[in-house]
Ligand SMILES: Nc1ncnc2c1ncn2[C@@H]1O[C@H](COP(=O)(O)OP(=O)(O)O)[C@@H](O)[C@H]1O
């Protein structure tokens with residue numbers, strides 16, 4: 058039975074699925090956490106998308122960490138993310154003794170997406186919708202496992218970066234957001250962990266080219282969520298213990314940008 062109304066929204070990058078032992082350990086820790094907190098799992102699967110597109114002889118490019126996704130790639134992309142990756146995580150959850158419910162951003166009116174820019178093809182930017190489905194699942198003691206496949210109002214399927222997907226779910230639920238990846242957090246130019254990243258430092262490291270590619274999308278999503286929720290967002294590694302991450306012993310804390318007074 059959860060004792061806090063504030064859920065923990067945990068996002069895992071797709072590379073986790075290539076490490077089944079670590080993934081199983083994380084799900085075991087999530088089960089323990091669910092004794093006191095509601096947990097929502099949001100996941101990526103970029104590596105799996107690459108593998109499945111490659112197997113279909115389809116080439117894929119990224120601009121600033123976002124995949125250019127022609128509509129004709131969407132059956133493979135949604136199959137990889139909402140299908141294979143989602144069900145692998147649900148299977149690991151069952152193995153850990155948790156009851157998962159695998160869904161996507163487009164289910165139950167959780168989010169609505171708009172097309173980012175046609176130069177990216179079917180790539181969506183999500184906005185919060187209704188939390189009713191999540192409220193119901195959490196009240197039932199289930200673990201929502203959410204893939205980053207969304208839709209616009211016309212039902213066009215859209216590929217959403219999974220860090221942006223996690224951000225919108227944290228905003229929807231007021232949750233504490235952990236973005237877990239294959240690095241211990243945001244690293245500086247000497248590959249040393251940055252413990253706290255405020256807006257000025259973020260801009261500086263981005264301008265220097267130290268924060269780039271997938272991490273650029275991640276820190277920008279984290280700063281948006283931190284500012285919107287008025288609380289820090291954590292970027293850390295899924296190979297470290299959740300207990301250590303939740304007690305700020307490891308990872309990078311992204312600090313909310315100062316709100317302009319009167320806003
Ligand atoms: N300053 C940085 N600190 C840490 N990682 C960085 C940095 N700049 C770029 N990266 C890259 O970003 C990657 C994490 O982003 P990404 O691959 O999108 O992760 P995920 O799939 O878990 O969301 C790291 O593995 C690293 O290669």
Ligand SMILES: CC(=O)N[C@@H](CCC(=O)OP(=O)(O)O)C(=O)O
Nearest residue numbers: 070071101102103123124218219
């Ligand atoms: C638009 C866009 O870039 N979508 C991502 C969605 C998956 C993702 O973000 O996976 P990771 O968290 O493992 O990187 C993609 O197609 O790779």
